[in-house]
Amino acid sequence: MSRVFFRLRNLLRFAVTAVAFLPFSAYSEWGLNLPPPSTSIAGRILDLHNAIMLVCLVIFIVVFGVMFYSLYAHRKSRGHKAHQFSHNSKLEVVWTVIPFLILVGMAIPSTATLLFMEDTTDSDLTVKITGYQWKWQYEYLEHDISFFSNLSTPRAQIENREPKGEHYLLEVDKPVVLPANRKIRFLLTSNDVIHAWWIPKFGVKKDAIPFYINEFWANIDEPGDYRGQCAELCGKDHGFMPIVANVMAAEDFDAWVVDQQAMKVASAGEADRTWTMDELMVHGQEVYFQCIACHGDQGQGVPPTFPPLTGGAVTTGPIEEHINVVMNGRPNTTMVAFKDQLSDADIAAVITYERNALGNSMGDLVQPSEIKALR
Amino acid sequence: MSVAHTETHDHHDHRPSGVMRWLTTTNHKDIGTMYLIFSLMMFFVGGVMALAIRAELFQPGLQLVNPELFNSLTTMHALIMIFGAIMPGFVGFANWQIPMMIGAPDMALPRMNNWSFWILPFAFTLLLGSLFTAGGGPASGWTLYAPLSIQGGAGVDMTILAIHMMGISSVLGAINIIVTIMNMRAPGMHMMKLPLFVWTWLITAFLLIAAMPVLAGAVTMLLTDRHFGTAFFDPAGGGDPVLFQHIFWFFGHPEVYILILPAFGIVSQIIPTFSRKPLFGYDSMVFATAGIAFLSFIVWAHHMFTVGMPLAGELFFMYATMLIAVPTGVKVFNWVATMWRGSISFETPMLFAIAVVFLFTIGGLSGLMLAIVPADFQYHDTYFVVAHFHYVLFSGSIMAMMAATYYWLPKWTGRMYSEKLGKTHFWLTTIFFNITFFPQHFLGLAGMPRRIPDYSVQFSEFNLISSLGAFGLGLSQLIMVYVIIQCVRGRAEKATDQVWEGAEGLEWTVASPPPYHTFSTPPTVR
Numbered sequence: 051m052s053r054v055f056f057r058l059r060n061l062l063r064f065a066v067t068a069v070a071f072l073p074f075s076a077y078s079e080w081g082l083n084l085p086p087p088s089t090s091i092a093g094r095i096l097d098l099h100n101a102i103m104l105v106c107l108v109i110f111i112v113v114f115g116v117m118f119y120s121l122y123a124h125r126k127s128r129g130h131k132a133h134q135f136s137h138n139s140k141l142e143v144v145w146t147v148i149p150f151l152i153l154v155g156m157a158i159p160s161t162a163t164l165l166f167m168e169d170t171t172d173s174d175l176t177v178k179i180t181g182y183q184w185k186w187q188y189e190y191l192e193h194d195i196s197f198f199s200n201l202s203t204p205r206a207q208i209e210n211r212e213p214k215g216e217h218y219l220l221e222v223d224k225p226v227v228l229p230a231n232r233k234i235r236f237l238l239t240s241n242d243v244i245h246a247w248w249i250p251k252f253g254v255k256k257d258a259i260p261f262y263i264n265e266f267w268a269n270i271d272e273p274g275d276y277r278g279q280c281a282e283l284c285g286k287d288h289g290f291m292p293i294v295a296n297v298m299a300a301e302d303f304d305a306w307v308v309d310q311q312a313m314k315v316a317s318a319g320e321a322d323r324t325w326t327m328d329e330l331m332v333h334g335q336e337v338y339f340q341c342i343a344c345h346g347d348q349g350q351g352v353p354p355t356f357p358p359l360t361g362g363a364v365t366t367g368p369i370e371e372h373i374n375v376v377m378n379g380r381p382n383t384t385m386v387a388f389k390d391q392l393s394d395a396d397i398a399a400v401i402t403y404e405r406n407a408l409g410n411s412m413g414d415l416v417q418p419s420e421i422k423a424l425r
Numbered sequence: 426m427s428v429a430h431t432e433t434h435d436h437h438d439h440r441p442s443g444v445m446r447w448l449t450t451t452n453h454k455d456i457g458t459m460y461l462i463f464s465l466m467m468f469f470v471g472g473v474m475a476l477a478i479r480a481e482l483f484q485p486g487l488q489l490v491n492p493e494l495f496n497s498l499t500t501m502h503a504l505i506m507i508f509g510a511i512m513p514g515f516v517g518f519a520n521w522q523i524p525m526m527i528g529a530p531d532m533a534l535p536r537m538n539n540w541s542f543w544i545l546p547f548a549f550t551l552l553l554g555s556l557f558t559a560g561g562g563p564a565s566g567w568t569l570y571a572p573l574s575i576q577g578g579a580g581v582d583m584t585i586l587a588i589h590m591m592g593i594s595s596v597l598g599a600i601n602i603i604v605t606i607m608n609m610r611a612p613g614m615h616m617m618k619l620p621l622f623v624w625t626w627l628i629t630a631f632l633l634i635a636a637m638p639v640l641a642g643a644v645t646m647l648l649t650d651r652h653f654g655t656a657f658f659d660p661a662g663g664g665d666p667v668l669f670q671h672i673f674w675f676f677g678h679p680e681v682y683i684l685i686l687p688a689f690g691i692v693s694q695i696i697p698t699f700s701r702k703p704l705f706g707y708d709s710m711v712f713a714t715a716g717i718a719f720l721s722f723i724v725w726a727h728h729m730f731t732v733g734m735p736l737a738g739e740l741f742f743m744y745a746t747m748l749i750a751v752p753t754g755v756k757v758f759n760w761v762a763t764m765w766r767g768s769i770s771f772e773t774p775m776l777f778a779i780a781v782v783f784l785f786t787i788g789g790l791s792g793l794m795l796a797i798v799p800a801d802f803q804y805h806d807t808y809f810v811v812a813h814f815h816y817v818l819f820s821g822s823i824m825a826m827m828a829a830t831y832y833w834l835p836k837w838t839g840r841m842y843s844e845k846l847g848k849t850h851f852w853l854t855t856i857f858f859n860i861t862f863f864p865q866h867f868l869g870l871a872g873m874p875r876r877i878p879d880y881s882v883q884f885s886e887f888n889l890i891s892s893l894g895a896f897g898l899g900l901s902q903l904i905m906v907y908v909i910i911q912c913v914r915g916r917a918e919k920a921t922d923q924v925w926e927g928a929e930g931l932e933w934t935v936a937s938p939p940p941y942h943t944f945s946t947p948p949t950v951r
Contacts, residue, residue, distance in 0.1 A: 083870055085871065102797060103794070106790040106793065113758070116761055117761045117764060120764045121779070132700065132767045134702060136704065137707070137708070138705075145755065149754045156797065160743065160797045164740065168736050209487055210487070214485060246731060256731055261661075264732075264733035277881075281731075283806075283876045285573055286492045288492075288876060290492075354559045
């Protein structure tokens, strides 16, 4: 039963906070419709949605206006006598043809919008998005920039030990940076299972499928932060892989690209110098944030699917095997290869951290240069 | 032997008593009863899972269940409600009603009938048992999309085998229904005189035979991918993950109509009775049902608009899906026209039937919106979809079964349920249903994905309302159980043979409750 209810005292906390939240607290948007659009695509979809909604509403009111009138006027309790008619061919033809014509009226603008959305030609920039369980990778193909984007909401907020922030579950460590007013072409794929990339205000949602490359485009009107989520069930942390886009004015974006490339050159030297134990532990703790989803903030894991790291066979075994598992993953499990996701320094630091924290104290460490040599 | 043979003829009702009666029965009424009790039990099992889901979603943060269990609960809730509550429920009504409505003494294949029921308890023991395996139950959603479903533990294999058993049960049941309707109609009961419930079930049975083997194929391929080294859905071995979705939905979309056509049939029986008028447009009802069944086979990919199909594919599936609105509209117009200038009274079955027409149409119209590809990109995999299919499946299928329960229970038990309790149940169900599911449209439009155990704070209010509604909805169903028990135990007033003033059809010509064997001599239909 411990697996079923993961902490019994949470039940009590649940009851107490439930009452506290009843007066509808500070969070409130009460959104009733699609969010205000930020791209031409989202704008067209919103117009289409509103138009269809209106047509449906009119049909609904007419049909059920007739029905409720009948329920009122033709009641037995009012003494209404039943008329025994059972068909009317003219009427039946009319109410087959009219809906058909309405549908044709709906199909025309829908087709036009779809054609508009599918046209990914003449783009100014290509960003490749790869879904992972449970994070996103962004690669700027023309600029040789690549990074991962993880949920940054602290576990303490998720487990109700701290109050929730304004962007609870919709915040990441590194947002995807995009220019405003440029046509951006996105290529979308996945490294494991199917995910879906979606920012409601952009009006695009596409599946990220392993070995498939899907494409879509966006031209964003205004700089700002835009938030969305993975929209295809992808396992345990499906609800915890948000998408944040930091949209900048085009010039700011160009400056950001130059910055990123300079940083990349600077960090290349990091792998060659010798790190101290303290440096590795401090950096390792930062990197370990990416492991918490499966292996737990205390290394406790979620047995049997996700093994604990505290006293684990790998984390307290030979360091060579530990390096191998982190770099190359475990085939046929959700433990993926981190070789391409993390830098040499990241891998060395997180392995050192796992062996000397989380209740382990092996006393050994691994240098980034050793990882570099293994590539 | 010959002596025993004569004896069975002499004692017409000779049958074992106690458990053996139910294990060995070949009587359509007994089997119908077992199906219905089974369906009711599964309705509550699946309902408790839904309440666990709504309790977790009552407010942001993780409170009661961890994300893995949450995913198992959403998966199991769907599988149990679809394959355990709705499908066996409709088969139960078919078993009771079809022989009595066409003037047949029993189903055509009574022993197979016994088997098609008794497979089910084993299938669902296996399915529910998966929750207790290491790694938990299936957690990839009821759609079991590969490659996610390749990842799960032994629970997924148990689910696959359970689905095979449910499929066998459904196909056997469907064969029986088709054979019965084709061969055992009373003299004079021409096809175009069949009650509409029988017609919709006949068409549903064909859909079952066509669709269930496709599902069996999909899950078998999943099984061999998981354990026997094939790579149907694994691109690394030359397979294709999207292939699974195509096969699944080629089953899945006809399945949607398997779940709703018998409900249309029930509503088409009840509305004329309480309007005291024949059904409007009988012929067009039959053709519309057949039309919907045909279209259901060519629209499957509208569940997959976001996978990145070619433009031509998206346009085809959009147009074909929109077309379904035409025959469905015809049905709704016919029901309204049946009420028009009738002499309407509002007993509980009629209240439920009217609610089905009204609320199902909300689900139908949101379905039309979902067919519009560009708009679907926004709605897909959000709570808008969750709201849509609950309007179709709860206020369509489930509430139609409630209507049917109140409509035929007096006939089956010989006891008239308490109208006061029935109406209380109706109003509580309708109100709480809307409190639960209407706000989910707004959640979806605002951007809340489905199948998430925790959500950002902007979604708090509507989730809270929805959860409160769900608990009200769940508790209200206990009234129906009480009503049924009262009737079955004979604690209610006696019902007449006619039961409803405006009811027409052969089932109302026999006693209430009907004798164990009805129509041993076929009636003549004029």
